[in-house]
Amino acid sequence: MSFSPLINSLITALRCLPGVGPKSAQRMVFHLLERDKDGGRELARILEETICKVGRCQQCRTLCEEPVCRLCTNPVRDHSTLCVVETPADVMAVEHTGGYRGIYFVLMGHLSPLDGIGPEDLGIDLFRARLATGEIKEVILATNPTVEGEATAHYLAEATKTQNIRVTRIAHGVPFGGELEYIDGGTLARALSARAPV
């Protein structure tokens, strides 16, 4: 390309963002340089600062810039209910429902022996330590309803049962607003077998 070397490097660098191909990266660069230099400068500053400062919460392993995150230190939350999720984005999703007042434990992945991801990579030691404090009364397993997520939930359920703590799994079934006709067979079979009295 006969373009300015800096513009070329910025187009390449933007492609580290998920979902950004060469065309959209080029569009972003020209947008920033022609119309939003202040926004771009601010983005560079916050990006640098965030990557530098954000680490893991010492209690729940989510991403945060403090040693312990704001959910774990919040005295209003119910510290006897622990919801186990795979990623910080899942914490955000559960928080968005507005219906959960407990705390979280973030695995940062799921068991995947083929990729070499075992229990120790998911912070199982920290998880056991949390249970051992005796503060937790219920563990809600909210890993994804995938093969790996189910296997992870099963593993965690086994690890928790020995501690005499209530273990639950989020319900699987027909999504709200969905139409039976368009729902896959596996989900529908599960919704039938897990039917509840009205």
Place this chain on the structure above:
Amino acid sequence: MSFSPLINSLITALRCLPGVGPKSAQRMVFHLLERDKDGGRELARILEETICKVGRCQQCRTLCEEPVCRLCTNPVRDHSTLCVVETPADVMAVEHTGGYRGIYFVLMGHLSPLDGIGPEDLGIDLFRARLATGEIKEVILATNPTVEGEATAHYLAEATKTQNIRVTRIAHGVPFGGELEYIDGGTLARALSARAPV
């Protein structure tokens, strides 16, 4: 949101990029923090540097970090043919064809009286000064085939004619690989009226 303040600010800052909504911004943040910290750090550095250093070419007004861009200083290019385009992205598009060896003039927009964009905002003084050097033998008007682009081309054609320089407009017609059935009436009418002997 109960999330870390830094992560929230980064999600907001990423939304200055075109085509990035709240969901994709969130996905980008978690991708960078969980899987590509180096890429993110590099992006922040290059973004800062590019915004700080990139300005306008003194000859053709395109975006570049040098006082005069590499296309304008390239001795191999044909400096007697000047292609006038609206944006630096258009320069890139013409360069990608591989069929043009002349130089460019970038308007950085088009005439739009309602938005208060007049000839002086498009660097008409610089354009006239380029023509006055006597080096230019042909001006190719490659503004977009929109109402504003056509009006801009018309204005530039008038400004150029007085200088006894050849003025041409890129051809409009049926796109290569297009099917007549799916082409809009205006384009087809133009293709018919601009028919050429085989």
